[in-house]
Amino acid sequence: MELTNWAGNVRFRANRIADPASTEDVREILRRPGRVRALGSGHSFSLIADTEATLVSTAGLASAPVIDADARTVTVGAGARYGHLAQALEAEGWALANLASLPHISIGGAIATGTHGSGDGVGTLSSAVAALELVTATGDVLTLARGDEHFDAAVVSLGALGIVTQITLDIEPSFEVRQRLYENLPLETALSHFDALMGAAYSVSLFLRWTDPDVVDQVWTKSRVEEPPTIPGDPAPATEPLHMLAGVSPDACTPQLGEPGRWLDRLPHFRMSHTPSSGAELQSEHLVPRRHAVAAIRAVRELADDIAPLIQVTEIRSMRADSLWLSPAYETDTVGLHFTWLPDQPAVEAVVAKIEAALQPFAARPHWGKLATMSAAGRAAVWPRLADFAALTREFDPGARMRNPYLGFLDEL
Template identity: 75%
Template sequence: MTLTNWAGNVRFRTTEIATPSTTDEVREILSSAGTVRALGSGHSFNLIADTDATLISTAKLVAAPVIDAEARTVTVGAGTRYGELASLLEAQGWALSNLASLPHITIAGSVATGTHGSGDGVGTLSSAVAAIELVTADGEVVTLRRGDAQFDGAVVSLGALGIVTRVTLDIEPSFEVTQRVFTGLPLETALENFDAIMGAAYSVSMFLQWTDPDRVDQVWTKARGEQVPVIPGDPAPATERLHPLAGVSAEACTEQLGVPGRWLDRLPHFRLDFTPSNGDELQSELLVPRRHAVEALRVLRTLADDIAPLIQVTEIRSMKADTLWLSPAYETDAVGLHFTWKQDQPAVEAVIAKIEEALAPFEGRPHWGKLSQASAADRARVWPKLGEFAELAREMDPQGRFRNDFLAFLDDVGR
């Protein structure tokens, strides 16, 4: 049987798939020689998880969550999906501060690739990590906690340091969110009022389909408590639930129309009990420092004719700075320019190359789990700690057991 990623554009080369359910079982797998990679939900679009040797699925690494109310943390198995953890937390009156658009993705895989949600005052998913437990190449179980010397380098790890078995996340008391969608905002109005729009609610996303390159098709706002978003330019409030893609049923989307609800039922764009699409898509994303966002979007607008024939939707989101070495928001507030493409990989990769070249002056960081044409030199230019991360990987995995073709660029930095 051929194993593929969620989108089907990657066919993993291995036929050796292990499904451990405990840390000790991971140690046993690592007691045998050979290279190893970890696989979460498969919601990546490049070869980051690929190997021709042993692939460790984290699907059964789902140890029951342990809540520490005094520390305001929860420790959970690496393969647990965010949506599943959210329900368990809510049942005990707790919440996560942030969720991605899909609650279907695994915690360890999301953290390792720097995946994020949205919100001017909210960090990436990885910024909520308080501790990680991983098994190194020699079978040692290592726990790193926030404040430890290697912690900031080890959280967004690309799977290069070991097999993560448990993750400890910050939590807070449960809260309600109200989601509203607005339509038909002129792009120029959005750019002139960018900070006001992105700060209009706890979480804000702008969607463009590029059929009209001068228009933001939808603005999704997720407000906490009694906050009512005010969007400059007075775009029309939606009168029915909408999907980010025009003409697609909103059945799989979370509740909108200003109806208050639990954080876990509003912060994601899509519901856990629905598959949001059939995976017939490709994704790429550049995350630019907030100070460059408006200018970067003006340049992106000049590429509309290249983008439009291949795009399904572009989403613009924000996040606050953190200190994690390979985070997209390392030492800068950041704005994500996310692209969901039609599944024509050669044509899409050609347009991605154009986008990355045009936005190079704005220090864009490509998402680690999505398509990119960035070279090792390109990555080293925008991640100042990449060389130190490469050294950390060599220190923790001197035999290169967790290395694969995707991570070969680490050989070109840090020496």
């Protein structure tokens, strides 16, 4: 049977699927010659995971979580999904600082692409990595912890250094979250009070549907405190549960209306038991330094006539700077401008190229797991350590076994 990614826009070309259950199994796979790529839960829209040879499913690398209460960490197999880890942590009274919009993704795949949620004070999911076990393309097993040489290169790795088998994440005591939504905030109000708006709660997302390009249709807030947030412009609080997509039932969404509940049931937008988002979609995202966010959103607003016919929804989120070389938030507080598109890839890619050009003055970084058109030079201009990363791939993977066409830009650096 043909293997595709979650969205169905990538048909993997692999002639062999390997299903390791342990680090030793991964070493055994890597002892054989030929090209290899890891595949997590397949939620990326880009060709990043593709290979013509062996695709290594990490689904079996899902060893039970081991909590170290003194170190405030949990160690888990890289193929585990956030939703399952979250349940195990909550059962022991622990939590993760943040989650992405969906809990279905594998931890290894998420951290390899710099996946993020939202929150001015919270880093990307990758920034919660305290240590990882990596089987390099040559079969060496390395354990790298925060502060070790190569650690900052090896977390957001694009799967180009080897296969990550175990991941240790920071944890904190379990906490409650209240999710409140607000409707119809004028874009101009949002932009003129951008810092107050994005800082109004622990996690804030702005959703724009582009039917009126001068309106933020929904503001989603996730608070760790009792009081409702103060939203600039005082938009109307939602009085019933909402989906961010027009005309879609909110059943797939996590509980709203300010009802307090467990962190794992409120930090993602979507419930683990439901299909996230619309299911028939493509996604792109470009992330800009926080200081450029307002100008970048205005630049994208100018493309409303191109965007509107193809868009399902845009989401704007914030995240704290980190030190991971290929992170979207490398050394700068960052704002992500995300687009959920209708599934018409050629048309979407043409608009994505226009967005990329409009955002070029703002040093925008494309999300590694979503659609983008950026050249090697463009990527090197926004990730100052990209050439160093390319050099490290040559050290960890001298035979270029983990390369695929998507990663061709690494050979141009």
